[in-house]
Amino acid sequence: MFDWLIVGAGFAGSVLAERLASVRGEKVCVIDRRDHIGGNAYDELDAAGILIHRYGPHIFHTNSEAVFAHLSQFTKWRAYEHRVLARLADGMLVPMPINRTTVNRLNALSLTTEDEVEAFFSARAEAVPEIRTSEDVVVSRVGRKLYETFFRGYTRKQWGLDPSELDRSVTSRVPTRADNDDRYFTDTHQFMPLDGYTAMFARMLEHPNITVMTGTDYAAVKDKLSFRRMVWTGPVDEFFDFRFGKLPYRSLVFQHETHDREWFQPVGTVNFPGEEVPFTRVSEYKHLTGQVHPKTSVTYELPAAEGDPYYPVPRPENAALYKQYEALADATENVWFVGRLATYRYYNMDQVVAQALATFKRIETAVPRTGDEASAVAAAD
Template sequence: MFDFLIVGAGFSGSVFAERIASQLNQRVLIVDQRDHIGGNAFDYYNEAGILIHKYGPHWFHTNDKGVFSYLSAFTDWHYHYHRVKSYVDGTLVPIPINLDTLKLLYGLNLQSPAEVQAYYDQVKIPVKTPTNSEEVVTSQVGEDLYNKLFKGYTLKQWGIPPKELAASVAGRIPVRTNRDDRYFTDSYQGMPKHGYTAMFKKMLSHPNISIMLQTDYRTIINEISHKKLIYTGPIDSFFDYKYGKLPYRSLRFEHETLNQEQYQSHQQINYPNDYDFTRVVEWKHATQQKSQVTTITREYPMPAEGGMEKYYPIPKEDNHLLFRKYQEEADKLDHVVFCGRLADYKYYNMDQVVARSLKIFEDQIQVKPR
């Protein structure tokens, strides 16, 4: 007999399991189809001893002190600022665009944020209310920077032109007027000191938590007695695709260990216009491991078809309309809680999904004294 059956051992499912077990002293069974916990944040030490992320880089960053404090109960941190270069016209330039990006691409000797902003104002295409990702970028930095740094990368990443993508996609990437080359400016940035998997193991170590891996919840749900279900999987799958399948983008990762101490100058280099992959990550820059060899990962976006993992909900209006049909069905079920990137059909940063899970626990699950 379990109080809660939780589908998915990623961030959402693990936060719920830990809170229910430790705060309510109730029994939880967490089920996952994969052979490991941690969801897409799963990491491991490869044969060369390099700590890598199986499903692509997860750089933790947040301004939410509550989320950071919560996760810090399960891990120490290796603090670092995530810096990215983009390979454009044979040159590595900072991304997000900043003063140095303009100097390297155009030879502009701008001296102040005001001068940089004046340049943006000169080249940008006026759009009062951008309605898609192309308009978001061109209305800030103009058409040439859009073509050099955004158009090709977005087309590879999503498989559709930026003008067909919601404005929120490009809105996630800032534009700078100074020399700040940090990709994120959040107060808390880094990675769990011993990896995400070690953090998840500690989160799920409570004796009230049982874990069942390599298991489809549908095969055991009628055999496992439970009072409530928390579902973090694809919402369309839960309802047997009754309205059709929600589209996703997937990724293929090519991990390679090289017999050299360093491969590239930064932990991540983007390739918006060259090659089939979008970026190359060298893990040792982030983990600061010392080794005579190094491991890199190339990332190839592709459609989520034929059993490929579902990574990114595609932010288009017709997709959101389809999701809302499923959401209306979900709202009718009092005994099921839906949460997570797949269940909400929404791209979340790690801190956002932790914050959402904690909020739902407090508002809907935790028994509050009268």
């Protein structure tokens, strides 16, 4: 008999498993249909001995002291600030997100102040009565040319939809800067786990109260395992057998390559915003990990309509469909829905950790610990 069955060994499931096991002293079984722990953040040595991320690059960044402190129990860190360049159709490389360097290089200008760059943006910005879509966000800030150059093609590839058909939240994630800051993120804490993500997850799950079963599908074991309560981190529509229909997701295909050279590109990730190539970006892991190796490994990312669910598609009709599943989830006793797929939100890793820690606090308030339950039953008898 387990106190908890946790479906999914990614950030949401692993953070909760450790808390339930170590703080509450309860027996936890963690299952995952994949053959490994760590979810999409899983990393491994490839055939050349280079540490790669099987599901594309995962760069940890957060402004949350609580999240950083919590994960620091299970890993040491390597300081890393991610930088991204966009390769245009003519081969030009410019910083992404757009900054002063991008504007100057693209337009053969020599703007030197933030005010000058803001004036450049303002002169090209389009008046939008109500900012509703991802296109609205960009054209109202920097105008049509920069939108066409950096956002339209990339978004069409990534989401299979034009930015005019997507919620404003998609392009709102990417800032536009008037200074020369070329970091992709500006969070207080920007690090990579020193020994990799998989090692961090392994330490999180090594508690004696935790049993881990990978290569295990929930449908195959739900009637064979005994458990009191459950944490579900998979797709919420799958849990309810797609009662209202499938929630739309975008998937990815990863093409991993190893090259017999020390470096492949100048930064960790190069974006390809144009539709002349099918992939959206290429990432080189040695930039992220600091590994020293005579060869280098990279990953090409090609968006796909079918495959593992990675990104909830932010459109009003999808949000409405999720609300139907959310109502079912809220009414389901003894099951807690946590994570990007279970709550149909486009969360970063640190946001998932924060959600898991907040969920644990709610569990602590609402659910008697197993020993307390047993004592209460004995007293009643």
